[in-house]
Amino acid sequence: MSLAENETATAPAALVPELRAICGEDGVLTDHSQRRTYENDGLAHHREVPGVVVLPTSAEQVAAVVRLCHERGVPFVPRGAGTGLSAGALPHAEGVLLVTSRMRRILEIDVANECAVVEPGVANLDITRAAAPHGYYYAPDPSSQQVCSVGGNVAENSGGAHCLKYGFTVNHVRGLDVVTPSGELVRLGGKAADAPGYDLIGAFVGSEGTLGVATRVVVNLTRTPEKTVTLLSAFESMDAGGGAVSSIIGEGVLPSAIEMMDALAIEAAEAAVACDYPAGAAAVLIVELDGPAAEVDAQVEQVEALCAAAGSFETRTASGAEERALVWKGRKSAFAAVGRISPAYIVQDGVVPRTALSEVLRRITELSADSGIRVANVFHAGDGNLHPLVLFDDTEPGAWDRAEEVSAKILDLCVEHGGSITGEHGVGVDKACKMPRMYGPDDLETFDLFRRSLDPEGTANPDKLLPTPRLCGEQPGVRRDVHPLVASGQATQF
Structure with missing residues (x-):
């Protein structure tokens, strides 16, 4: 039964006194202007003002909030830093938005076991900053890594430029403390490199808040490589750049990252951050190599030769951290930069x-x-x-x-x-309504059966990930009109 059909569901306003008893006066936001701050994530075309916003500071508070929602039939939506680009943290108008941004402690840097234990609100890059003095870093690096949170990375199975060599978030999570949709606090895995039994961590990472809320995360730390070199190679066509990529991988070279931008993206980046990429390039290729110094030196020569053979008219090699940052400057700014054009x-x-x-x-x-x-x-x-x-x-x-x-x-x-x-x-x-383009009805039903085995009432981040008639019956994109009943306050459109 969907939430829309559940006549016993309680309006979130009725929960406010109990939510304040759990999270404190300053941990519950009811003012419309405050709630509107959270109406969308990084995909601003989809907007909805949440019924109420809570900002817990501990796993126990998260569990108590979720348990209350479960008992009263109120939907809840987990949210981290709000940098997501699929409206995965879009609030529910009649639900509780559970924001983990105050849970931002790095609990432990365990060098002996090469892992870190963090709360979900910790920014991705802050793990690397904490681990760097010990000679380690956290490998998954979304472009928003300065601000995106680990909890959101877990929910979306985030990647980044260096996932080619080092893998996605799921490849770096050893353990999770999770609050289930019924409000139970459970522990999956731990500091050990692998755990016996079913891969529940693998199921939870990438589940987009539909299976619960992560409150503690154990992540791998990767040893800082002996040497890192970044190359910027310019081409007169995208085909030539693509040919270089195939040649590099085909020769058995595994860079930590291979990124490409076309002329329009380069134009935007130049307008935004003056990245000074080669003039006249129809495409630029950023290739980063890391590892033992002797190996990297040999691979740099190999990649330079392969790019030249593919038609590169200019290749720059940056070895120092400052030079590498300049090469990456345009790529890291690309999404925001197109706002200039x-x-x-x-x-x-x-x-x-x-x-x-x-x-x-x-x-x-x-x-x-x-x-x-x-x-x-x-x-x-x-x-x-x-x-x-x-x-x-x-x-x-x-x-x-x-x-x-x-x-x-x-x-x-x-x-x-x-x-x-x-x-x-x-x-x-x-993309929920686009899932049938990739999966058949039996596949989608299997996904839904698994989801409902853990959340039979459908209170955990409803209408996300899987297509639903209520969601897919609407026209996608910006809402163009408001129903008269909504305008008069007699109904809610969601």
Whole structure:
């Protein structure tokens, strides 16, 4: 039974006295202007003001809040730093938004066991900062790593530029303390490298808050490599850059990262941060190599030769930390930078096999030309994780619809070529209705059975990840009108 059909559900306002008893006066936000601060995550096209916002400071408080929601039939939505790009933390108008940003203690840096124990609100990069004096760092590095939280990384199974060599969040989580949808606090795994039995950690990481809330995370620490070198190589075409990627991987070189940007993305980055990439480049390739010094030195020469053979007209090599930061400056700013060249844009996320990169990029160019919608391409070329940025003017009638159509067709291309509708941004609300493009009815039913085995009432982050009639019956994108009953306060649209 869905929450919409559950007539016994309690309005979140009725829970406020009990929520304040759990989290304190300053840990419960009821004022509309305060609640509106949390109406969306990094995907701003989807907005909903939460019924009430709670900011717990401990696992016990999280468990008590979730237990109360479970007992009263009130939905809850977990939220970290709010940097997600799939509306996975979109609030529920009649629910509780459970924000873990106050739970930001690094509990332990365990050098002997090469792991760290942290609360979910800890920023991704802060783990590396804490581990660096010991010669270690935390490998998963989303572009938002300065601000995104570990709890959100766990929920979305975040990746980053260096996931080619080091893997995604799921490859770095050893243990979790989790509050289940019924409010029970359980421990999965621990400091050991592996745990016996079913891979419950693997099931929880990437579940987008639909299976509960992480309150404590044990993550791997990776030893800082002896040497790191970053190369920036410029090409006269995307095909030539893609050929270089295939050559590098084909020769058995495994860089820690291979990133690519097209001319439009470079234009945006130059306008935003003056990254000084080679003039006239139709594509730039960022290749980072790390490991033992002798191995890295040999690979640098190999990569330079392979890029030249593929048609590179300029390759720069940065070995020091400051020089490497300059090379990465344009890439790390790419998503925000396109705001300099377009009033609005859709950040897309899909995956294709590396061997299909050139074909899919050509098809995206054709889609852009046919629709008149510009597309800036920024992507993790090494593992085929595309991040096309679909640009449009949201003041122009019909522009959103055309941009959304191009965006959806790009995902179709990914699936058509044996890829996926998402690589690291998650499904959330944004792609829930696109799941049938990748999975059949039996697959989706199996997913739903597993989800409901842990959350039979459907209170944990409802209407996310899996398609539902209520969600998919609505027109995607920006809500264009308001029902008269909603405007008069007699009903809630969600």
